[in-house]
């Protein structure tokens with residue numbers, strides 16, 4: 001059996017609250033489309049697809065899970081799990097975990113932390129950032145997405161996290177999920193570390209960036225903190241978001257929430273326009289999921305130019321200003 005931990009959107013989510021997070025919808029799709037292998041059975045076997053939701057289970061989430069093909073929802077809710085606690089939440093998942101098959105989550109910070117705890121408690125082997133699975137085992141991202149590793153897990157039960165955007169969420173014929181409610185009581189030990197207060201800072205909201213269809217990237221090539229006018233205007237014209245390199249955030253030109261890459265957000269827009277960005281491996285790790293990449297750079301040898309689908313060689317201030325001007329002219 002496969003059990004997927006599903007994260008529910010909080011009140012700060014762009015689309016309102018209570019829905020299934022995009023990356024969880026991806027993980028459920030990954031589980032559904034690979035059920036036979038994850039269950040450890042043959043392609044002919046397919047046991048029910050089960051998910052676990054901790055905290056409030058809204059009608060919206062239930063409906064979404066039905067459209068994602070979920071057969072059973074473990075709804076885990078009690079005062080002890082209202083606040084996030086890795087140990088208490090992991091134990092709650094362990095209590096509903098199968099004895100053989102797979103326990104999994106999407107590779108978000110919370111998914112990663114929880115699955116590590118779950119694997120330790122179950123004595124199971126774990127693979128993080130998985131992007132594909134077949135009879136020969138898992139393919140997973142390593143080195144910040146710069147390389148892939150193949151590995152096989154042994155044991156009746158395995159634990160994994162699915163890398164963000166490893167697959168697109170796919171609806172199927174809606175099911176009528178059975179809902180099993182659980183009210184766990186956590187031990188004092190498990191509650192020693194828990195969230196006691198959450199502060200949401202506007203500047204830390206990266207959801208606009210990670211979900212944007214178009215991202216305009218800006219690197220050191222913009223020149224200074226005052227050099228972002230053209231790229232911001234372009235992002236605005238295209239209804240997109242601004243993403244920046246680490247140099248830009250390290251220099252204090254833009255907030256960290258806008259950073260893209262290994263230590264920033266991973267994005268998968270339809271189009272990524274990298275302006276004045278060299279394409280270092282750590283930056284590439286965050287943008288390689290883009291469907292199409294356009295580089296604007298003065299250096300035709302820059303890695304980003306070499307790897308992009310299209311490149312414009314020139315000063316970004318001139319090139320982007322010209323693009324903005326043309327968009328404005330055509331929209332008049």
Ligand SMILES: Cc1cc2nc3c(=O)[nH]c(=O)nc-3n(C[C@H](O)[C@H](O)[C@H](O)COP(=O)(O)OP(=O)(O)OC[C@H]3O[C@@H](n4cnc5c(N)ncnc54)[C@H](O)[C@@H]3O)c2cc1C
Nearest residue numbers: 219220221245246261262263264276277278282283298316
């Ligand atoms: C552990 C670790 C984690 C890291 N994590 C990240 C991360 O998450 N994200 C990230 O981005 N980096 C990360 N880095 C840093 C990374 O290695 C690079 O240093 C960084 O990405 C470079 O940023 P850049 O491309 O803006 O600057 P540069 O490498 O300096 O490149 C600037 C580019 O702009 C071009 N240029 C200059 N002037 C113009 C102009 N007027 N018009 C057009 N083009 C111009 C240049 O030709 C050059 O290609 C990390 C590094 C480490 C060690």
